[in-house]
Amino acid sequence: MKKFFLALWWWFVLIMGSLAAYMLYRKPFSLTPYLVLAGTAFFALCTFKLIQEGYRPWGLLGESRTGFWLSLLLLPLTLLPLLSAYEVWQQGIYIADESRSHRLFNVLLTWGLELLQKLFGHWGPIVAMVLTTLCMSSILLSVMGTYRR
Incomplete structure (x- = not known):
């Protein structure tokens, strides 16, 4: 194999x-x-x-050290919310993608980001996505630290 x-x-x-x-x-x-x-x-x-x-x-x-290499492999995926935040910043407004599937997670995420936009303007979703990126990367880095010799 x-x-x-x-x-x-x-x-x-x-x-x-x-x-x-x-x-x-x-x-x-x-x-x-x-x-x-x-x-x-x-x-x-x-x-x-x-x-x-x-x-x-x-x-x-x-x-x-399988967990270390798997975490290192997944680390670039933490930049995807940051890319979405950049797209929101470019447009100046968060626009929900209607072509996406209507699963519960996507509906809740869209609802949350639209609520943040109503409360704080277009900076609300941007800050939420940047915080998500930072949290995901810090979790993966801490996991990588436990597998490092």
Whole structure:
């Protein structure tokens, strides 16, 4: 099974690396190809180390660091609320996306952000999303600290 995951990992790295190299060739002075290349390298490193930790012999070198690599892999996802806050700041108003599914979580989130906007203006959702980003990243960093040797 380890060979299957490593083959899948190599397939992903080759495709994304080729895409990043092509983007870099097309627009060498743009920031986007460098961000894609850095993101691909970060994802490749974290997933490779996660596969290594998952298939390491149990008695070798003490405790597993799987949680550390998984937390490090999830750390960039904490920036998504910050991206949403930037979009609200650009528009000057929070606009709920009506095309999203009407699940309970999405309805409550939209209702909460609209309430914050009514109470505090467009800065209400921005502050809420920035605080969410900070809380999520601090939780992941504390989890990473417990798995660090």
